[in-house]
Amino acid sequence: MLGHNRKMSGAECLADMLKGYGVTHVFHVPAVLRKTFAVMESRTSIKRLHVHGEKAAAYMADGYARASGKPGICMAQVIGALNLAAGLRDAWLAHSPVIAMTGGREPKTKFRKVYQEIDDMPAFEPVTKFNATIDDVARFPDMVRQAFRVATSGTPGPVHLQFRGNEGQVDLEEAEMEPLTDPEFRRVPPFRPEPDSASALALLTHLQEAERPVIIAGGGVRASGAAAELIELAQTLQIPVATSLNGKDSIPGNHPLSVGVVGTYSRESANRVVNRADLVCFIGSETGGMTTHFWAVPKIGTPAVQIDINPEALGRNYPLLAAVNGDAKASLSLMLDNVDKNSAARRKAWVAEAQAICKAWTAKYQGALASDALPIRPERLCGELTRHLPDDAIVVVDTGHAGMWMGGMFDLTSPRQSYMRSAGHLGWAFPAGLGAKCAVPERPVVTFTGDAGFWYHIAEVETAVRWKINAVTVVNNNGGGNQSKRGFDRVYGGEQTEGGRSLWTFNKMNFARLAEDMGAVGIRVEKPGEIAGALAQALKADRPVVIDVVTDIDALAPLAVS
Ligand SMILES: Cc1ncc(C[n+]2csc(CCOP(=O)(O)OP(=O)(O)O)c2C)c(N)n1
Numbered sequence: 048m049l050g051h052n053r054k055m056s057g058a059e060c061l062a063d064m065l066k067g068y069g070v071t072h073v074f075h076v077p078a079v080l081r082k083t084f085a086v087m088e089s090r091t092s093i094k095r096l097h098v099h100g101e102k103a104a105a106y107m108a109d110g111y112a113r114a115s116g117k118p119g120i121c122m123a124q125v126i127g128a129l130n131l132a133a134g135l136r137d138a139w140l141a142h143s144p145v146i147a148m149t150g151g152r153e154p155k156t157k158f159r160k161v162y163q164e165i166d167d168m169p170a171f172e173p174v175t176k177f178n179a180t181i182d183d184v185a186r187f188p189d190m191v192r193q194a195f196r197v198a199t200s201g202t203p204g205p206v207h208l209q210f211r212g213n214e215g216q217v218d219l220e221e222a223e224m225e226p227l228t229d230p231e232f233r234r235v236p237p238f239r240p241e242p243d244s245a246s247a248l249a250l251l252t253h254l255q256e257a258e259r260p261v262i263i264a265g266g267g268v269r270a271s272g273a274a275a276e277l278i279e280l281a282q283t284l285q286i287p288v289a290t291s292l293n294g295k296d297s298i299p300g301n302h303p304l305s306v307g308v309v310g311t312y313s314r315e316s317a318n319r320v321v322n323r324a325d326l327v328c329f330i331g332s333e334t335g336g337m338t339t340h341f342w343a344v345p346k347i348g349t350p351a352v353q354i355d356i357n358p359e360a361l362g363r364n365y366p367l368l369a370a371v372n373g374d375a376k377a378s379l380s381l382m383l384d385n386v387d388k389n390s391a392a393r394r395k396a397w398v399a400e401a402q403a404i405c406k407a408w409t410a411k412y413q414g415a416l417a418s419d420a421l422p423i424r425p426e427r428l429c430g431e432l433t434r435h436l437p438d439d440a441i442v443v444v445d446t447g448h449a450g451m452w453m454g455g456m457f458d459l460t461s462p463r464q465s466y467m468r469s470a471g472h473l474g475w476a477f478p479a480g481l482g483a484k485c486a487v488p489e490r491p492v493v494t495f496t497g498d499a500g501f502w503y504h505i506a507e508v509e510t511a512v513r514w515k516i517n518a519v520t521v522v523n524n525n526g527g528g529n530q531s532k533r534g535f536d537r538v539y540g541g542e543q544t545e546g547g548r549s550l551w552t553f554n555k556m557n558f559a560r561l562a563e564d565m566g567a568v569g570i571r572v573e574k575p576g577e578i579a580g581a582l583a584q585a586l587k588a589d590r591p592v593v594i595d596v597v598t599d600i601d602a603l604a605p606l607a608v609s
């Protein structure tokens with residue numbers, strides 16, 4: 048096709064292509080694409096991480112992708128394919144470029160009750176942007192290129208390639224091929240589509256004329272790497288900024304215009320500011336239920352404008368005064384080139400009001416954030432993390448209470464810090480943190496998870512030790528999944544029976560001891576004053592560390608206000 052084809056095996060072609068795309072790690076449970084793995088050893092320096100479950104492999108690839116912007120690669124043979132598909136759910140919800148490769152059906156044995164086989168393709172359909180089979184080895188080059196193209200383009204997301212043969216044995220076959228790769232699609236964003244300038248200027252005019260505008264920055268801002276432009280525009284025009292959970296690292300929490308995470312797992316100040324605004328500007332946000340507290344913050348009907356790389360997202364939930372289709376960084380840059388600084392004066396009173404709302408939040412929670420109570424309050428743990436994380440840390444956070452505590456109570460303190468969170472799958476954070484550390488080993492990775500979240504993939508402590516993945520994992524260990532407490536209180540009519548509590552509590556566990564047994568560093572923390580020292584020790588350990596923090600099982604995160 049390109050005039051440089053030569054005879055090679057699928058395994059050689061795939062190994063060369065992964066190398067060409069700059070892939071450094073592949074996360075898998077054997078045995079799939081065995082020959083490719085063998086060939087990778089001699090032709091590349093790609094690390095082939097053999098882990099304890101396909102779902103964890105998908106989460107690791109997802110963490111790798113979100114930390115680096117490069118597609119994360121995970122693999123499973125046919126019997127593990129649905130475990131891998133389950134792990135793509137979070138990548139799908141968070142728009143993370145994960146490429147899943149599985150073994151698949153052989154035409155010769157289909158429908159004959161061959162061992163371990165079902166049709167896996169439908170399971171990947173709802174969690175991928177592109178779900179395809181490779182039946183002929185000659186299709187390796189174009190299909191792998193398409194996988195990288197789709198995963199990284201537009202709103203990024205997962206892709207699935209199923210290779211013929213339960214273990215993808217099509218990689219043993221040979222054809223005339225060229226293992227060409229497209230350099231643009233090595234990472235997100237491959238291109239920066241410029242917006243139509245008339246629409247960008249119309250949106251800018253609305254922002255400049257508004258007296259009480261607020262920006263809601265979503266995951267699209269982080270995917271675009273547009274945080275600096277966002278902050279510059281907000282400063283120039285004096286507009287408060289709220290973020291979604293997925294966009295939390297668009298602006299440090301200690302910035303004077305930051306009002307916090309808005310929505311359901313949120314900070315009260317953000318919801319209050321957004322609900323007082325006369326104009327809401329969504330940037331790189333899908334305006335989903337979590338970010339808008341199920342469309343109560345802001346209320347539908349609040350004047351809105353929106354910037355998104357995907358035109359289908361524009362106006363989905365909020366009718367718009369102005370819609371801009373383009374890359375966030377490119378759109379914000381265009382607006383900055385045309386900005387009227389003088390309009391900022393109009394918003395002095397509004398910024399003061401937003402800052403007073405934030406101050407009131409701090410006054411309300413400073414006691415909890417500094418609490419010396421025993422057992423330790425999760426708010427204190429969040430407060431210690433705000434104070435003591437290095438200024439280039441990657442913070443990885445699980446869902447449920449972990450998402451609420453850290454979304455609401457923790458602040459990033461530097462634009463160099465990154466924040467990644469589970470988009471809903473409990474247990475995501477610990478493996479995702481390991482994947483993030485693989486992608487960016489020079490930065491400290493600190494994961495925050497509850498004990499229920501940690502139990503899911505605790506076996507991966509052994510993986511971290513074996514592969515020297517020196518991430519720090521902080522377990523908010525309260526002996527149960529206590530986010531469920533409120534819901535069970537409700538259905539038991541106020542007071543749960545002991546049987547009711549058995550639905551969400553576990554045996555007490557010392558995770559530090561378990562971690563030590565698996566070869567990691569384990570640090571048990573039972574007093575709030577010990578948290579800072581434990582973090583300092585963990586960050587210089589140069590080994591995987593589990594900090595097991597014993598916390599109050601009755602502590603419940605505040606519910607969202609609307
Ligand atoms: C895959 C999956 N299953 C179930 C849930 C529902 N869920 C949300 S939070 C939670 C309990 C969380 O417990 P833990 O991680 O210990 O945090 P805690 O609430 O105790 O702080 C559960 C079961 C989920 N989010 N994802």
Ligand SMILES: [Mg+2]
Nearest residue numbers: 497498527528
């Ligand atoms: Mg718990």
